[in-house]
Amino acid sequence: MTNSIQLTQGEVTLKHLTLDVTTTLYSIVEKHRDELGKWLPFVAFMQNVLDAEEYIQQLIDLTYDGSTEVFSVFHHSEWVGMVVLKDMDWYTQKTELGYWIHPEFQNRGIATTALKLVIEYCFEELSMHRLQIKVATGNKPSLALVRKFPFKQEGVERDSEKVNNQFFDLAVFGCLKSDY
Numbered sequence: 172m173t174n175s176i177q178l179t180q181g182e183v184t185l186k187h188l189t190l191d192v193t194t195t196l197y198s199i200v201e202k203h204r205d206e207l208g209k210w211l212p213f214v215a216f217m218q219n220v221l222d223a224e225e226y227i228q229q230l231i232d233l234t235y236d237g238s239t240e241v242f243s244v245f246h247h248s249e250w251v252g253m254v255v256l257k258d259m260d261w262y263t264q265k266t267e268l269g270y271w272i273h274p275e276f277q278n279r280g281i282a283t284t285a286l287k288l289v290i291e292y293c294f295e296e297l298s299m300h301r302l303q304i305k306v307a308t309g310n311k312p313s314l315a316l317v318r319k320f321p322f323k324q325e326g327v328e329r330d331s332e333k334v335n336n337q338f339f340d341l342a343v344f345g346c347l348k349s350d351y
Contacts, residue, residue, distance in 0.1 A: 178288040178291075179288075187242060188242060189227075189231070192227065193220060193223045196226075197219070197223035203274045207274065208334070208335060212332065212334050241256075242254045244285045251276040252281075252282070254286065255270070266293060268286070294348045302345070302346045303346075306342050307340070322344035327341065
């Protein structure tokens, strides 16, 4: 992985995650802890800027083995979230996507554009055959976002994610390159 990749459409740009967004990440989490913490497990563990830095560094470190790729999402030049490619399996050409957007920037099409950019990157640049997204069944905005794309719901993983000592079912969506 190199930090030279940049994907842009309109006002949205994706670049590989770097430590320079640490303070911004922590500020967003601190201001929107309840809202973000409802669905994102990392929020509960981020109690200060050092925790944010450690979290970002862990994500960056995961990129070195080729199984993860993390993008910062920028609206104009403002950092507003992340898109993650995880569990990248180069033999079977598949990966799982995860994403989140700053609450103050939701419902502006930013997440839709970011997801479109990363889906095209996966299929066209990485030669992936299959993409997967898992969404908590109660996360209606995220479910609506996934349904804007040709992902098909393939099932539900019961009690598959734990956030704030509560287990959530995850709807599993898959999209093949031929679907896109």
